Amino acid sequence: MTLQRFENEPAFLADLRADAAVRALDLPLPDRATHRFRFTEAAALLPGGACTRELLEAPVVAVDASFDVPDEAVAAGVRVLPFGQALASDLAARIGESLGEVSGMDDALLAANLAMFSAGAVVVVPDGARVEAPIVLRFRTGDGGRLSALRTLVLVGAQAKATVIEELDVPAGFGAAVTEVVLGPGATATHARLESGGPGGVAFTRAAYQVDRDASLQHVHILMPEGLVKVEAAPVIRGPGGRVEGLGMAFTAGRARADFRAVEDHAVGDSESRVTWRAVAADRSRSIFTGLLRIAPGAARSQAFEEARSLLLSKHAVAETIPELEILNHDVRCTHGAAVAPVDEEAVFFLRSRGLTRSDAYAMLVEGFVEPVLSGLPVAAMADRVRDRLRTALAAA
């Protein structure tokens, strides 16, 4: 099979791709009987509905990429490179150590991504480098019917600090993006993904995180698809003192579908995770949240909290908000809350009695509903983008 996508791929990548391709073709595509895919079957996420040799060998689909790297980051020695360039640089060995290790390739979709990714980025933050301004990676997939596969690897060194924002736009066709983030001991990192796409766009993304001792991760997912997105966030806390804050929201309208799954995995104890999710579904859209809190047998004194709420703006909209627990240690604190509710018509009446139009009242209630997420976003511009999108969508309704 011809799997090479970049010039002069190092040997480790050729091997990895070959392994991944075998798995991609051998493993059955998960159907709805597989828990992780029970709301969105994997076949819906691939062109032609199957993982085939032709898919894996298809020519590269162009992806527009642009990166914002603040001066501050450059000065601190942070490296931000397109994936192909990073492979050809002195970073190759480090990439080889981590690529595929965090996210794995346990199913055909993940294996296919590793076998065929042709774009993406590598971010390396040296030990002790502390950067406040966000590094922004923008990707926009091209070409109607085919699959664009992206891969991002973020390595945050010990005691380092960084914020990486990935924006993925899938205007049409299929996009798949897998991001792996490794936090060294004592590191502080925010990884945010903002997903948008046209009515014909289908995206599958996964962000997998490895959180070392005393490290602190914030993962953010903002989903505003017009088509279909299936998104996974999967942090694993591997060192005591590790902390994870998961923050996110989905806004869907028209016939859009968003399926978000978070798995907060406490592999060790003395660790903390906190997930806050808000979904707003309008028209005939569908929004799904499943959030698993997993506490390993040895992970004593773990604390895990999850709060997910969905707001339905139409009686034809559907939201599923499902917490899941897999707690194998008794010495833990876990709470979870989930709720799905329509718009409070008394509140709409109250706001209209103060002069607001119906759509302004809805916009205000929706913004208030997602406020716990917006107020926690790493950069204000992200919240502004969400507000703009909400206002435009709700004014049109």
Add this chain to the structure above:
Amino acid sequence: MNHETNTGVAAPILEVLGLRASISGKPILNGVDLVVRPGEVHAIMGRNGSGKSTLSNVVMGHPAYVVDGGEIRYQGRDLLRMDVTERARAGIFLAFQYPVAIPGVGVAQFLRSALRAMGREVPAREFRKQLSAAFADLGIPDSFATRHVNDGFSGGEKKRLEILQMLLLQPKLALLDETDSGLDIDALRTVAAGINRAIAQGVSVVLVTHYQRILEYVRPDHVHVFLDGRVAMSGGPELATQLESRGYEWVEADAVASQAVSA
């Protein structure tokens, strides 16, 4: 030429004529008549469940109520043809008996949006000054500017905020639904002073209350007693005092008697 103008009596700001309304198929208002002229203060009293809030809600345009008959005219216009937003923008204000919480929306942000909606956008700095002054007038700490609207507010705090909204939005007709309920003595004075300030500015007021006490601060021109979804008795301020001593059975007996007479 208009007869009323000739006699020097101002045209009513609100005319409720034979109003019948229901909710979930259950009739609540059974022919309400009420005429409010500009600048007047009307107090409405009556038993729990007699339809006082229903009247306020129907005048404001609450979508859950169905008007089955009668009419409502506001400044001569057919109010029933206007939606809630239009009524608010035309100058009708309702202070809610149970103000609604708007989680996630700060008080200042909400008030600024409401002013903007009323076509009275003010520059941020001026707005902050206005708000701070209004907070001071109503004894609300400045920290409330960033608190979420009515979210976790005490009963009295909610009522103060309702009056603050009335003063800021400057309506022509204010329907105050039990704004005096649940207030401590100081809060009652503060709120009454706010209402009197609005009255001094020419706002017409319909004040729904269970207590004679607020009427010692806010003097009504007319007092009406609600009974089974109708105005069963009307009078001057003295009616409130009589009610206090004689109770609603007196009104009931009187209503039965007058029905018997008219039959």
